[in-house]
Amino acid sequence: MAIKLRKSYRFALRSSTYITLIVSTVVGVSLYYFYELNPLILIIFALSLFTVCFFILQYRVEKFIYRRVKRIYDDVSLLESSSFQNQAVTTDMRTLTQEIEKFAKDKKFEIETLKVRENYRKEFLGNVSHELKTPLFTVQGYIETLLDGAIDDKKVHKKYLQRANKGVERLIYIVKDLDMITKLEVGDLHLEYEDFDIVELVRSVFEMFEMKAAKKNITLTFDMPYDEPIVVHADKERIQQVVANLVVNSIKYGREDGTTEISIENLIKNKVIVRVTDNGEGIEKQNIARIFERFYRIDKSGSRKEGGSGLGLSIVKHIIEAHNEKIYVESVYGMGSEFSFTLEKTK
Incomplete structure (x- = not known):
């Protein structure tokens, strides 16, 4: 590794100054008492001495520090740290300290x-x-x-x-x-992109699960009448799977005589956001960050009365992210939950 000279010269400057002052004083006093003192010669001597001392001290100190610092780099390189292997050795203590601190934080x-x-x-x-x-x-x-x-x-x-x-x-x-x-x-699952009406897709999901919802007297509804189609560009089969999973979840954990409501809103010029809202039991705050994990269940009792594989929300998240879109969840425990995801509108 090459030496990277990013250092302070203060040590060499101070040491050279001290040596020059002491030696020049001794020489000046000696010349004053034993020989005729020529101030010009003394100044030239002092400058020459300072220059020689500075370069010798700087060179020796640089070598001394470099040899020891290089051992640190070599030891760290044994840990296969690419951040150290791909850079030059620095003998600047401030820079070295920063690099070591950064390395320690990264490793931690x-x-x-x-x-x-x-x-x-x-x-x-x-x-x-x-x-x-x-x-x-x-x-x-x-x-x-x-x-x-x-x-x-x-x-x-x-x-x-x-x-x-x-x-x-x-x-x-x-x-x-x-x-x-x-x-x-x-990234091995190929998505078949096509243009389709997301409103019609939601209606078909409602029809698919109306009997399941009826068992708990849960109403599946839109937030408002959607008379005009809203055409999006995505994999229709996978998005249907997403909506179905979210609707099924809202039914499973919804209240008797409750409601599952879907809204479709314009987000920005070429995006829509689909919201699936229920007034069910909701999700406790500490569980929200983990609900998209595989097999993660809020109910720690081990009960499987609601069925399912425990993979539904994880699949939903992966499908939406495979479309390079975002999925969000908001929930108030005891009041209900809202899952929402974005889709690209047809241009």
Whole structure:
């Protein structure tokens, strides 16, 4: 690594000044008492001495500091720190201190990030295990019962096979959702962009889940009449999946006799924002930041009475981000929630 001379000369200047003053004083006094004192010669001597001392001291100090600082750079480079490997050695203490402090902060942030990822990995593996274990054990239990003799009873074996089939369907549902998230994360899911009416798409989602909403007497509605189409440019199938997931969530966690309302507003010249609002139980503040994580459930009791794979909101987030759009959530615990996302309008 080349030497980068960004340094203060104060040490060499001061040291040279002290040496020059002392030596010049001694020489001047000696010349005054023993020889005839010529002030011009003394001044030339002092300037020459100062110059020689300055360059010698500066060179030696620079070398001394450089050798030791270079060891620091070499030791840090062993940690594969690209920020240090790709720059020249500096012997300026202020600059070096700043670089070391920045390096320490970066490493601290990196360590904290790795700890968060490790905790997330452990939690994720635990959640995957839990989600897969329940339907697997259900299927295994029914099959073992059939093998133990229940298969001879036609009524029983048909009922057990139907229940085992539901368990398998849940497993397939979870695996498909995981596969989709993986593809979205690595950018392997191809989006089929087209122009379509988002109002008509919302109406079709309402029709799809009106029976589900009716069980809790929840009203699916727009905030106002939309007589004119609002045409957006996106992957219609994926956006339908987003709206469906948000509507299903609002029904699951909505109040009896509640409302799920969708509004579509112009955001800026070429953007619209779609809002899905409910007056359900809402989300506590500490949970809002994590609701888009895979398998993260607000209900820590482990209850699965509402069904689902636990991946719905994570898929929603990934689909919207794959469109280079934004998704937002606002919620007041006990009063309801609002999920909103942006889309590009057709030009």
